[in-house]
Each structure stands twice: as structure tokens, then as C-alpha cells.
Amino acid sequence: MNTELTFRKVFGRPETLTDAVTHYCPGCGHSIAHRLVAECIDEFGLREKTIAVPPVGCAVLAYDYFKVDMIEAPHGRGLAVATGIKRVQPDKFVFTYQGDGDLAAIGTAETIHAANRGEKLTTIYINNGIYGMTGGQMAPTTLIGMKATTAPMGRDPRLHGYPLDISRMIALCEGVVYVERCSLASVKHIKQAKKAIRKAFQCQLDELGYALVELLSPCPTNWKMSSRDAWDWTNTEMTKTYPLGVLKDTTGYEAKK
């Protein structure tokens, strides 16, 4: 009675991603972010004109995962390196993919100034509130009370200062046209993140100015939680310090709709 059905694939690996199995931990947000970025590159047809700058951090091996030209930058210097590339190759699509240490600790100056110059660049900023690659040290983005190997009693504002919301600082710069913060920890959030990344890409293609998408990302390993708990925690706790939503939008894209 059941006739043989034919099936067509509707979801799979984007063309821009290699076949390599990533080194990311189970439940990590990085590879989801990689997929979204790769899908956008595919959809916009940018693969052959993209030059990307990965961070020093868990995604330091991103050049094994993306089939685009990539240049390693010293820790934190990604936006300076990207500035050099984009200024001499303005017709190429240049983006940085950075973690919270790379972008908001050691790279703070390069980040703020590239944004302030309004460089026609796009940044994918992965915020997991901790230093993943090096084993769980405190980041500028670590939440108050959150434990880390270098803050074993938990982050204390008197000793460690407050969590740094760098996206808000970047949004203050006039050369910045679009900043949105999303989460990677649910189906709904991932879909919104994809929309944000598409928009950030569009900003560069239209030469509007600097665009950044911050992606709150679960880190089960260094948060010492199961994947399920880490995903929940991203949406319930991380978002208290880093509320989701658009922090700046002078693109005019919404008005045009």
C-alpha cells in the first residue's frame, strides 16, 4: 500500500564549509555560527571573493573549516589586519570572526578604532563569557558571580570590574551602521541570528560602514554544564547582562521594507 517515496534534501552542509569534523566541544555554539556564516556566504555568492580573519581562541583553526581565503592575525589584531586587506582590496568581502578575548580584551583598541573609522567590514563576535581555548579563564565578558579558573570565587566587581558590553560601546561610534546581539541557543534564536548575519553582510555589500553581530554562545565545557543546561543558561542568564536585540541600526533597511 505504501508507495516508495522520493525524498529531496532541504537541509545540509553549506558549500562554503569543508568536510572536516570540527574540534569544537559537544554543544558549542561555534559550529552553529560557522554554519550560519557559511550559509550567508553561499546565499550571497561570496565564497570566491571572501577573505576572512579568524581569531586566536577556540576558532583559531577556522581556516580548516571554511573554504575561503583566510589570514591568521595575532591575538586581538583581527580588525587591524582586516582593515589592511579591505583598504587595498575594497571589492572583496572581508570579515572577522572573533571571540570575547580577541575582540574585547586584547583587541579592544583595534576593535573600537576600526569601528570608529567606519571600515567597511563585518564582524561576527562570539560571546561565551569565558576564555574557552585556554581552559576557562575569566573574560571581560564573564558574568558577575560566574566562576572561572582565574576567578575561582566568581567574578567580583570590586576585584574584577563589571562585565564589558563592548557591542554597546561600538554602537556609539558614528561609522558603525548596524549592531545586533543574538543568541545561538535555540531554534528561534538561531533563525534570528541568521537574519542578523545576513543583514550585517548586506551592510558591507552596500558599503554602508561597519557592522557587528554579537552571538551569545553556550560553552558547556568551561561553564561546567551539560549542553542542555548551557543552552538554557545562555538564554536565561547571559541575556540578563547582554540583552538581545538591535543596538544600532542606521542602515535604513527596515524603512525600505
Added chain:
Amino acid sequence: MRGSQVVGEAAVRAGCRFYAGYPITPQNELPEYLASRMFEVGGTFIQGESELASINMTLGAAASGVRTMTSSASQGISLKQEAISFMCGQELPVVIVNMMRGGPGLGNIGPSGGDYFQATRGGGNGDYRTPVLAGANCQELVDITFLAFDIADKYRTPVILLGDGLIGQVAEPVVFPDFINIEKLPKKDWKLDGCLGREARAIHSQILDAQALYDHNMHLKKKYDLITANEQRWEEISTEDAEVVVVAYGTPARLAESAIEELRSEGMPVGLFRPITLWPYPLKPLRELSKRVKKIAVFEFSLGQMLEDVILSVGERAEIFFYGVPGGVITTPDDVAQFLRSINKGDAKIGLRIEV
């Protein structure tokens, strides 16, 4: 034109189309000159937010296949060391100009030779070398600027142009070669310009596998050996019959030249050996020379940095004397002449004899 401006004009004629730098005395004339000149030739000038950001911008531009340059002085070059190490591992060509000033630390803005170690031994991490070129007058700055870009491209390496606060500021008439034709430069088949029609490329100095990193280091060593074999440059003045030879580079060499003229007129058989490449240092030529002279007189604006290369080269083949002036102080040719007379007499009044 002032020395710093000379380097700027020579750079654009040599095909440099990207410069990023940060103000620091005594080389501000270079970025100031390029701020408008780069624009005129269709290149890019960025005043970066720091020396650190600036050299990383040149890293990105170099990876794009463009001839690039950055500049600073002393402590600003200290900030660039991380990127220099990366560029060596990544094999990127960049020209880095250092107009040395008095140090250590903030020091002063006088000319010095205190960064010789930093330049020739490298202040960054890992096993790497960078060619170092030092000129003694503005015309030579033109020549070594062209040479620096050629060596950088040919061997895929950063190259350091070592000047000092004096040569950066002194104004002399120079003759510039014509603009090179950038289209005719050898193609860079390693550059990152988007993977249209080819496999995607990644440029990185990170190599996690131990054997692979070992192999890469050996590959770099082969390159450095090749540069050592082919790119040494030096000048000898009046060394054929000399009994005392001054070894000096850059501005000290210029002072020594004047002193030597004076002493020669007094009949003292003195000559000058002037390295132009500080790395690769012309070890063998100096060694050969030291076999037939009695005394080597090292003169530099430091407490004894190039001295170590002289000791490596000469050993016990001749007596080595040293006169060094740190702290941004400029001696006169007369001071150098006194040093040489003192060596001749053996009265040890100026400078010291080095026990090897």
C-alpha cells in the same frame, strides 16, 4: 629632502602602495610626507591608533599582495615585534623603518644605535631572522629603500631599514630612480585575493603538529641561509694598506669617514669597513680583512651591540677596540679621531680594548 621624506618618496617609487604608522619623533616626517604622497599615487595611508595596529594593517595589506611599509622609532618598534615574528612565520614581505632614538624605555629623541640587537637578533619570539639594511646618507637611503622592497618580495620576509634620528632629519639633495612598473613585478602566487578559479588559501604561522612546525622552521632556515649567501653588502674605504680599520654603520660610519680623512692626511694608515646589511652581517669579508690588519676599532651609538658581531667575525685575529656612545649623544668626527689616535698610541685614553 629630509632623510625620512627621502625614504617615503623612494618607497612610493619602489611600488609601495600601503603605509600605516603612528606618530613618534624622530620619524614623523615620514608618515606626514606619505599622508599626501600616497594619496597622489593612488595608494593607501592610514594613521593607525598605535604602532601595534599599524603593523597589523600592513600585515593584512601585505597578505593581499601589495608592497607595504610601516615605520616608527625604538619603543614603537618594540610594539611591532609580535607582528614581525608572525610575518616571518607567515612569510609576508613588509618593510619596517626604524629611526632609532635614545633608550632604553622612553629615552630621548636623539639619534642612537641602541636597537641593533632588536633589529638583528629580533625582539619577537621564535627562530627567525630579518634582513636589516643601514644607510649612511640620504642617497643611500634611496638605494636601500628600493633594495628593501626587492629583498622582501624575493624572499617573502619582513625587512628592517635601520636609521637614526640624525639621518632621518638631515636634508641632502638626492637623485631618485624612476617609478617602477608595479605590473611588471613578479606575480605573488601565495597572496589572498579571493579563491576565484583556485582552491582557498590560508596564511598562518600556527602549525600545531610538531614535525610540521619543525619542517617549516627548517624551510625558513634554508631561506635565511640563502639570504646570507646572496645578500650581504658592505663598503670598504682605504682598507688596502690600513693598519687600523674602523668598523661602523650608519651615522657613526659617516663621522668615522671624516675622522679617517683627517688622520690619513696626518699619515695614519686607517680605513673603514662599513656594513650595509647588518643582517646578514658581512662576517666573512670582515674576517678576511682582520687577518691582515693589526687593530679593529668598533665605533657605534650604543654600549656595544654591533661589537658582538665584530667579535664573532674577528675573534683573535686582530686586536679589537671599542668606543660607544649611548643615550642619543652625537659625537663629532674629532671624537672619533681622538679614539683612533689613542688606539694608535696604545694609551687607552678613549675607548677600551676588548678581551676576546
Added chain:
Amino acid sequence: MGSKRKIGKIVIDRERCKGCHMCIEVCPTKNIEEDKIRNKKGYHPARFKEGKKDQEKEQKECTGCAQCGTVCPEIAIEVYHAE
């Protein structure tokens, strides 16, 4: 004439899966379970419950909604729609 209800299926690359099981969490038709047999890396990968439809109360036919693929960090899941 096609049926209104979508029919889908998924294929999980069990060696790529790292056992985070977020797909199991989000599947609205309860069609994914933990595989008792480990993969080569030692994880218990996710497993599509093909052919066990009568065993679970809440389990319905896979509609190919791709929520599993959306959350999978490893893109270990391919999703298919029936034509």
C-alpha cells in the same frame, strides 16, 4: 494529489555526532533518541527512530521541520522532504 501533511526524514552522520543531544531536545515529533552504541570517538550519537513508530506515545511521523538540523552544531543531520 499530494497529502497536506508533510513527510520528512533525516539522516544522521553518527561518526560526526558528538552526542550533545540538542536535536533530541528540540524534535517536536520525538523521532530522535540516544544511540546506545557509541561511535568511534566514544560519544553516544543521536539516532533517528526510523521504523519504531508504534513504540512511543508522543512520537509522530517526521515532518522534516529541520529544527534538529538547525541546532546541530556539527551539521551531522541532513533533512529531507518527501516529494
